[in-house]
Amino acid sequence: MAEQVRTGKVTIRDIAASAGVSVATVSRVLNGRPDVKAATRELVLDTIRSHNFSTNRSARGLAGGKTNLVGITLPNLHAEYFALILSGAAETLYDQDVRAVVCPTLHQADREVSLLDRLMHGTTDGSLIVLPESRPELRVLARRHYPFVVVDPKEPLPAGMPGVSAAHFSGARDVMDHLICLGHRRIAAITGPSSWVASIERLHGYQAALAAYGIIAPPEWLVEGNFQIEGGYHAAQVLLALPQRPTAIFAFNDNMAVGALQAIRERGLRVPEDISLVGFDDAQSASLISPPLTTVRQPLIEMGRHAATLLLRLLDGQPAEGLRVHLATQLIVRASTAPPPAED
């Protein structure tokens, strides 16, 4: 009750002295160990409260060998995609009283490397790595038994490396099924950077569907974008200038679909009457633009949550075997797709 509002310098020793026990006992109480008499525990707890003490994390980290900190590395924070993953992860970790330190790498590989390097060294207990591109460095981490889980990793992930991913392949195939069922045959795609795992997987889905229906796609139906709006815009311009204009465009994310929509409009064409348009991600924008975009919902927040849970389990000493989560995606049909215009 002493209202000891000191400068925040109360240590475990002060508590011990004030409660008339040893520091060891205080530590035991702090860590919820069972071998403390109930009465003593209460006493200690009371003194802790009255001194409003809380344990120094650095010291605990040094002594106990763990920091209660995990790193979350991701390319950036302002993109909706990453922000959502982060959101799910950080909140889950927070609930378990584990702090998350964010490390935006801005796609600079050197940063990532030096980062991972120091991540392991007493800085964090483990990491959650959102790495849309595949990086061999991960092997090193794994070899040193540093606990981490990869979000959206290259498939197949080396054995024993935990990760959570979305069903890019089947998501893309769903899109194609949808378009083909509507009657489309000339379906172009605006892909993402070819180094991105998501991009590659979606491409496979696209191609698999075409193959399944026996459609032979000329190479010019494939244009690489950059997952940004203007990348989609330019890619669409290329596609629309084709002698045999495609009747549908599958943009590998919603951003690029937005850009494509713009290009289509500028050319005086209508969506979906003249040309169908599909995105991927189900970003906020997808439902806001007009026409609302047919797209594939990815459970990003869920992915973050799962990744965090996996990591937590890993930190708990459980083996990494089988810690692989593959989340389903869902085709969201909105107004941007329709049967192709009748052939003239």
Place this chain on the structure above:
Amino acid sequence: MAEQVRTGKVTIRDIAASAGVSVATVSRVLNGRPDVKAATRELVLDTIRSHNFSTNRSARGLAGGKTNLVGITLPNLHAEYFALILSGAAETLYDQDVRAVVCPTLHQADREVSLLDRLMHGTTDGSLIVLPESRPELRVLARRHYPFVVVDPKEPLPAGMPGVSAAHFSGARDVMDHLICLGHRRIAAITGPSSWVASIERLHGYQAALAAYGIIAPPEWLVEGNFQIEGGYHAAQVLLALPQRPTAIFAFNDNMAVGALQAIRERGLRVPEDISLVGFDDAQSASLISPPLTTVRQPLIEMGRHAATLLLRLLDGQPAEGLRVHLATQLIVRASTAPPPAED
């Protein structure tokens, strides 16, 4: 060159031994102290590299009294608004080799309190607090000389408390000027939660402009929203049902404007021909919807950057006096505003 890929257990003592110097010297090199001969420094640096050693943060924190960690507390991460602020802040901090630990409070006040409490205690060197609502607890932090800066704080901030804010007031007034110049007189507003600082400030700007033009606003022109899309939707429904329908609606953020747009459409009205619509924030969605939304751009990333810089300066021991940043906003006129329809 030994390629010492050990389990990550290299300590400063190993380096010292291997380089044939004392731990003190290694520590000096690590901290960039000037009193080390250049040759020795190189030698140490080399050994550090070859052992790929990096300093244990916990130990450093414990010994040196600082953690190189700052906390960033904010309501959540998935809202674009907060994600952008975080983005600016985290990246700036990262560049200065300070790590950011994110603490999503999810608006739970108890969380915030207990959080701030433990934030101070050896966990972080300082904090960046994104607090759209005003909280008296901040006083306590300040009294204990814990370094922190508040983003979007209640104005006026108690003396000596550093903070960065946007020009909500003048931003709102700009909107009103714009609308009034177009000829609007019946201008309704969809406000945010009345506890939010941003909401209050914007409201003042709204009222100030009306007063300046001698317009008397009946209370029913003011409906409270929640800064979410559906809040805007419902608020707009109320406004549109008014006997004297307003000719313009000023939604206090873009989300609500999107909702309002929906409500307006459902009622068979056109924007901007029948009714003008303005938002606030310049969120991504503002430029994507049709018609593109007239809104007020807030420099959110900039705000994060500035806040981080301020905090860094604070940690550097510089006094908090004058550490107040007030960033200008900018009216972005797009297609959602036009002169009011001719009176019938």
Place this chain on the structure above:
DNA sequence: GTGTTTTCCGATAACGGTACCGGTTACTGG
């Protein structure tokens, strides 16, 4: 009443750095 467990708790050595205090050298200037 004597062994044998349990239960509970205290003493103390780590943990991996930093910072202070001093001690060597190597230069100065007179």
Place this chain on the structure above:
DNA sequence: CCAGTAACCGGTACCGTTATCGGAAAACAC
């Protein structure tokens, strides 16, 4: 040539916890 000063560097006491070990007291068995 020597005192004085500066530049460098080593020794070591911390920092605040946790973990280990062992001892005292209490509970139990016989």
